[in-house]
Amino acid sequence: MSSTDYQEARAALLADPATTGRPRRTALARLTDDWLAELFEQAAPPPGTALIAVGGYGRGELSPRSDLDLLLLHQGGDGVGELAERIWYPVWDSGVALDHSVRRPAEARTVAAADLKAQLGLLDARHLAGDAELTARLRSQVLADWRAGAAQRLPELRELGRERAERHGELAFLLEPDLKEARGGLRDLVELDAIAASWLADAPREGLADARLLLADVRDALHLATGRATERLSLQDQDQVAAALGLLDADILLREVYRAARTVSYAGEVTWRTVDRLLAARRGRGRRPFFFPFNSGGHRVAGRGGPVREPLAEGVVEQDGEAVLAQGARPAADPVLPLRAAAAAAQNGLALSHATARRLAAETKALPVPWPTEARDRLVTLLGAGRTCLPVWEALEAEGLIGRLLPDWERVRCRPQRNAVHTWTVDRHLVETAVRAAALTRRVARPDLLLVAALLHDIGKGWPGDHSAAGEVIVRDTAARMGFDQDDTESLALLVRHHLTLVETATRRDPDDPATVELVAKAVGTAGNLELLHALTEADALATGPAAWSSWRASLVAGLVQRVAELLRGTGTAGAPAASTRVEEERLAVEAARTGEPALLLRAETAQDAPVGEPMGVELSLAIAERPGLLGTVAGVLALNRLTVRSLTLGELDPVGAGPVLLFSWRVAAEFGELPEAARLRDDLRRALDGSLDTSRRLAERDAAAPRRRGIASPPPVVTVAPGGASASATVLEVRAHDAPGLLHRIGRALDAAGVRVRTAHVSTLGADAVDAFYLTDPAGLPLAEEAAQQVAAQVQQALR
Template sequence: MDIAVKHRRTIIDRKELVETLDAMAAEKLGNAATRIRLVQIFKAALAAGRAECRRRLEATEATGRETAAGLCFLVDQIIRTLHDFTVGHFYPIVNPTAGERLDLIALGGYGRGELAPGSDVDLLFLLPYKETPWHEQVIEFMLYLLWDLGLKVGHATRSVDECIRLAKQDQTIRTAMLEMRWLWGDQLLYAELKDRFTRDVMAGSGTDFLQAKLTERDDRHRRMGDSRYTVEPNLKEGKGGLRDLHTLWWIAKYIHKVDDAADLVGKGVLSADEYRRFVKAENFLWDVRCHLHFVTGRPEERLTFDVQPELARRLGYTDHAGTKGVERFMKHYFLVAKDVGSLTRIFCANLEEQARGRSSRLKLLRIPKRAKKLEGFLQEGNRLSVIEDTQFELAPIDMIRLFEVAQRQELDIHPHALHLITRNLKRIDATLRADPEANRLFLDILTSRKDPETALRRLNEAGVFGRFVPDFGRVVAQMQYDMYHVYTVDEHTIRAIGVLHQIESGQLAEEHPVADEIVAKILSRRVLYCAVLIHDIAKGRGRDHSVVGAEIAERLCPRFGLTEAETETVAWLVRYHLAMSNTAFKRDITDPKTVQDFAELVQSPERLRLLIVLTVADIRAVGPGIWNGWKGQLLRTLYHETEPLLSGGHVTAGRDRLARGHAEVSARLKDWRQDEIEAFFRRCPDSYFLSTDAPSIERHARLIREADRDNAPLTLATRIDRFRAVTEVTLYTADHAGLFARVTGAISVCGASIVDAKIFTTHDGMALDVFTIQDAEGDPFDRPERLAKLSTTIEQVLMGSVRPREILEGRAAPSKRTMNFTVVPRVLIDNNASTRMTVIEVNGRDRPGLLFELTRALFGLNLTIRSAHIATYGERAVDVFYVSDLFGHKVRHGGKLKAIERRLIDVLTPPPAGSVTVVGAGPAGADTAARPRRAATR
């Protein structure tokens, strides 16, 4: 494990440092002045050494592990020299007693000889007995000076007896001592501690240590999200990170009493190839970690979006073949993390195999006493393994059959079997891929009613999935460099299949009532599951992934055994898997033209049923917090509006719909006189009744009557809808130019997120505007004090006493994570999407005050906003406005349309920043579902 440090004296020349200190001591400056000079000298030496280590790393003269070893050597020399100066000049002792000995011991990672640029320095001040006044003075002087140097020193002062007692009680202390290294002082104390630690602590406790470390690892994985495929991973604590490798090393060192990982090959724990993979993974992770600490200037362990491009550049990853360098870098990271998982399974399998030959007192893992044959495999307890080690070599199809049997019998896979799969993956070749029986087994796994998510994840972790379906193998560990996607493409796909299984088994009935109801009506489960599997399989190929994915479906589905009709349906679903979310979230679904266009695309009730279930599964699998009740309501509304048109119905004539709406409202206003009801109907435009449900119209009618009776200049009402996870804000006041922009600004100032807006003007010039808002987490904006502030702010903005633009301009700039992205500004103007209005869609990078600036720009262009649909996809803002000119007509003049596009592009164009360009519009290629935008950060 030791890494040799080259050209040590260019990092720190200890002899030269000692001479400098001796010369200073000869000046007899006095204690206070000497201490000041001491800090200056050591600080200069430390800074120069760190700078040299950094220079070597950035010049590719040293690897990450060599850098860590160099930094460790640097701190070693600082501490040793400081100790000698302290006991030689400040607290000398002429005739030390047996109790006045002192050893300096390095613990933990520092003890291992690896010190990252931002890591703590863990020190043990080892005493023979209890602490003496001399010990206290020396230790206190050294610690204060080390802290003055800016080192983060974790320390303990203990006797040998105390160390042994605490190591027996605390696994953390035991682990730290496992890697202790003598640093300086009386070496006899260290030798005594090491000998007693081996005899009194380690002996006979291998089982307890192993179980404790594996439990600790599992708990850590759960805390970190239990996935190694999050797109901003923690390279130290995350699943597949450095801590997992450390855990393997600690267990190996404890159980096998080795001091170097290479010794594990001789003991049969790892093969030579597996050891090389261990070292390769460790080297890569240390390269990344050292660069990360130097780039951020702190002990940062998360690979956040703002540092990923710089790390990719430093590590030599460049853009090519339609893939960004940062994506190539992160894919390499995820593949390394996956390899760490594979090594963990192999390691545990070998431990278990070795445990078989030991006496029961020394067994490391619980080994079932009896094993039985099951469908060509060996069942040991609740795990399935092979009968012979040559089984996969002789019958490669058993690498797929193993997972199918395990899934059907609800068993786990034995680590030894996974180990053998790793060694036989190359036997999954074109012949096996063409085998009908192998494809039947795979399809059975995919469509099983017994937890397909877990089975497919195991298949993927073992490397079988990507080998058997090479198109899927291309997206294994494939990330998309944006702030919207939480998981890699393969992990997102497997999670989506898991969500589909939950819907089908009724586990999500309360959250997704429509999907729960109709999933049982779907004629072909195979079509649905294959569509979910393939919907993102073409990500990262440089073309529209929906189009390429449909082509892959046409090739792949017949191989799986699907009929021609099933294949055609899968290909259609993959091609248009974003259509329903795009329509629901970016268009006015109360407009009959929107529904008619969507129905013409879908064409059949079966496709509609398949599409809504696929859309729900896709959105739910994007990441935590992406799905909410508002999205669910939009999708359900679109489904219910479209389904009659595909079941032999037709678009209801406007007059019929209007009459039916009037009748429903009249039934709700039974306490009103008929002439009052008719006056209300005459007062509001037909578009209002055609696009608003009867319960909402009733609420608005009562609000308007009360406001008119009180002659209120401004009426504001809020209603919290828990099921849709939104708060509805209804504004009733005299209409005037720029009203919508000003209210938008007020809402932004209060920190609410606008997800939808409907704007109506009565025939007598009153504005009835309905805003649908959420808080920053996608929940209802419902805290009483915030609602009170919202009402007050809107009133103050409309009165002119508060100016939103000034407040929003004073807000903090976007975070570095957002500023690191450049989204190409894009404006799409569509005069065919609505019968009455021009639809304007804008795409750009989100930033403070953006929504307010856009609405002000539209006002300046003499456009009237009739409705708005607001969302973000990570760093990307996607806003859709339904507008008309001052006369209520569509905007058709070519010159005017170009002026609108130019003005909005100007608003969308941010100041130059960042280094990554994201091309595209809205959710196309962004997994169907947007987050409502935090208006306060716009």
């Protein structure tokens, strides 16, 4: 076949509408193989020479404008230079781009050892013409070199990938992505093939072949549309490429590209975690040979003694740096388990293992509607983890679990935003906003509402019309499904409906005009909603991109918020919460007052009592004559018994006129799903109260013995004194902190050391955040002086560091 014949046949193939996609790439490679083989034979090659396709051409597929990567392999002798020229010149004359080299086998291996890219190209070496045995020997030697040097080359390969991602960004989010070099693109697929060739690990294959096919088809269409060997899917070419692929428009094209890129990126994350783990194990074993047996399901079998498994939550443990299911976990019977596992992983800075995510997707049933309280709390905990939420969220999304939890998510998934201000797709922007909001949770009294509103504020972009109005409708349905009550649902709907109100008003209206302030005040309704909307506005802007938020915008919004807050101030009422009037608790108070001994009422839920999908819990009522340090002592006993405080109401009664009795109403949950025996809990409470059980020492010993895990970078605790109008008869101390075992115990001890009385308290845990309010007086029962109140706040702040 002459060069002219090749060019004509090639042009006819590319113009044939009946041959597209992979069949066309394969046919083009075969046509080129035949032409090059004929050129080689016509050049009268001496014995001991071979023509080899490497790189992309070596994989047996050619895109319309791909280079030809060729290696002329020889064993020495005269005439090799002339042979190369007789092959290369016709290729150059044909107009096809050529990347070529001429080497002996030893030279090829030496270059590969020094140049990782050259070695990767040789991994795909494919014989075209000449001495086939020579090609086979080189291929065998290169693969052996690659496998023997995997411990050194794979970290180098990973670093190359990171550098590419830094330069070219993430394919799944770019408006003009590089299909080959961006993270999640075709080059990453080559990396995954190279890892598989090392025999060290293999990528999860679900959806990977389809992703490879889609990206290659898009590149083919791009080459034909532009007539150039470009990999960048520019805005001006997207409509033409979409039409060539039979897609409705450029947005659908980008969504398909983004989905494929996410599949590749997720496969890469999973595979590199496996590589890192195995290489770390090899370093720990020295340079001796190492083998990790695998079972039929592809999971590594434990060595002697088994893997170390540290509990994270009920049914969830840490193993090999990942969150996995405990051996006794039953996903089919526990619909909250996916969210519990995800929250535990994110809170501990761990990845959710691929096998665990797949098992959860395959076996877990849908959550009941409305969701159990624990499910809602675990979602809030996951979002509140900040940046460590992102890889866990991606794992859930890759297995389809997010779509099950949030049916409207699919409409925004991979949806591009054709706006230069936006950095992310709609769905990733929503998660990024939640990540930003996690750093602002100390500014609001309801961090759970802030985080859920951040996740859903743009959910209406999947529908026609004003996305804020559409989002309001969607969020009402979603909030009700999640189990929020009517008031919280209304707050979430308001936040979504008005998430642009503050920034638009502050930048487009006169904030000094009373009418402007009144308009915003009417929209938000309450100071609590204003506080949430301010934090959501900032989180939304920060997650949008660098151009969406500035110190100027921040100051305008803050000024507007201050004016609205001043208008709203005083319209609400605040006061100390009323004591419980339940008959049982009043009886306990009378008993404690008459006997001088603690009176307890303990109700442990059974598996039948517990709500569907929620862990078994305990309702504990305790009445006891007031004494110093009572709050910290009782909280310490609960922490010692691994009971997590979900809520507490602390009130004060004087039922028989003999002096005040404190009445605690606790709602707690077992940290790992197993409740302590009621008798033991009752005994521990009594011993702690009479001083024979030192809860502080026991908690310190347990904390010292606990393994140190990677935690999240949670915001620091915030302790503030509420404005004077919060209560007429007490000083209100507000504490917002990351929830942790013993947190309430430390707060109680600090208040005791400050010499103040805790008259009433409201303690709640929202996801991973504790939001507590303590009504304090001095020993005489009067509110604290301003200076004294600030000193108490500082002491509590110090105790929580």
